[in-house]
Amino acid sequence: MTSAPDYSRGVDAERALKFAVQRFRGDRAQVIEGFIEPAAPTWDHERAARLVRRQIENRVDELGCVEGSGNLDLPGSSNWYIPDIAVVPEELAKGGGALLPDQTLLIVEVTSESNAETDRVVKRRRYAEYRAPLYLLVDRMEGSVTLFSEPGQLGYTSVDGPHPFGAVLRLPEPFDLDIDTGGLGPV
Template identity: 80%
Template sequence: MTGAPDYSQGIDVEHALKFAVQRIRGGRVQIIEGIIEPVSPTWDHEHAAGLVRRQIEKRVGELECVEGSGNLDLPGSSNWYIPDIAVVPKALAKGGGALLPDQTLLIVEVTSESNAEADRAVKRRRYAEYGAPLYLLVDRMERSITLFSEPQKLGYTDVKGPYPFGAVVQLPAPFDLDLDTSDLV
């Protein structure tokens, strides 16, 4: 009786996974703690992300940045994220490859039933570990919004919220704007 071959010897699993997900046709996928997951947002998910996009758009332009859902690599881990929104400097966005969380100004994740715990815990911890300065969690299941800042290796040291949908959330510098969530109620 022969078992499945052991491919773990001599193979760099992190690079193999990241190589594979960049070559999938017909859909977008991310890797969360070594598990490949499809990214297929629903319309209500997109509505929540769009609400944030519309309100930060002018300020993003003033900061000479772009916003989108491009790839974020977390080197040294089996993680490759596609955030719902990331704000990055235009100069960095021109390279075409994945960026690192510490190259962002803001990352926004909107929960879905299939990924809520990953957004609340895993991604929050990893974004802090990899230096993302601001992480905004729009939790559709809990109907709340939370802003995490001041990243450290073990997590964010400043947490504002959770605020209920309908509240106004202040995004700090460099954004310096009030995010109105009343359209989510």
Template identity: 70%
Template sequence: MSIESADYNHGVEPERALKYAIQHIRGDRAEIVEGVIEPVSPTWDHEAAAETIRDQIRARARVLGCVTGSGNLDLPGSSNWFIPDIAVVPAAAAKGAGALLPADTLLVVEVTSESNAETDRVVKRKRYAEYGAPLYLLVDRQERSVTLYSEPGQLGYTRADGPHPYGVVVRIPDPFGLELETSDL
């Protein structure tokens, strides 16, 4: 008997069990990407790039009644549980929430690392669109570029602004309506 059938026979759904386990790991944070548990342990260089973006969007997020953070995003019906580098979410939705859905966000930002660049470029881009994140900003440190994806659908984002090399100002559309400076990434 396989583990999956044993779990099923005892009423435990594999997706639910995996997501429960990921939320109860002691120490380092981890996410689930296509069924694989991956630790989230960014370098200081990675954090500096994320902070550069966060500093530029924080004031506008507050005006919109939102918070910026890296809280859990659940993708129900899939074996995915993401921890974005930055998510902008309505403050009311964030209060008391253990996890939100990508559709609950206004913007999701991922900053690539050598260990996860393809995940951010391909898997997360597709999944964030599929689960309704309206804007996905990919800061690709290996390619030294920034791409803003919008207009999500079941097959991915239908609009891409970029990739733009570092140094180009990238417009983040409404409700943000701001110009993102990328030269310090």
């Protein structure tokens, strides 16, 4: 005879939510402040991410890293993010599981009409709180790029931008390269 599950100790809501999103049927999904949101970017969104990815990929290889859009867990919160681009050390990318924002070298988010405020406010605050060293916001709605660095509990203490599309943005060490933002806007 099978016994009923013992719920007397309660359910860990954070763990249950993150378990559910990892088994989401259909497109990939992320959890933003406790709400499951599909992560289904449009082609113009993907185009902007690709233009950034192409400009950093050689330096990423030189650094022994991988760039991609793997899962990021924010333990102790109801957040599970899928960034547009995250740069992580190669050895960490081999584990198959989610990584933490502080294990990245760079996180890039590209706004869409449906998520612009989330990328500008919520993710910026959370990435700083979880010590992502560099956060590049490609704001397609505003036509600008902003680089946030020096994370802390109260947010990023260094902000470079916003710069209008067409400007050249310098990524600091360990990248030490310029990003041409001219092609990020509408064609």
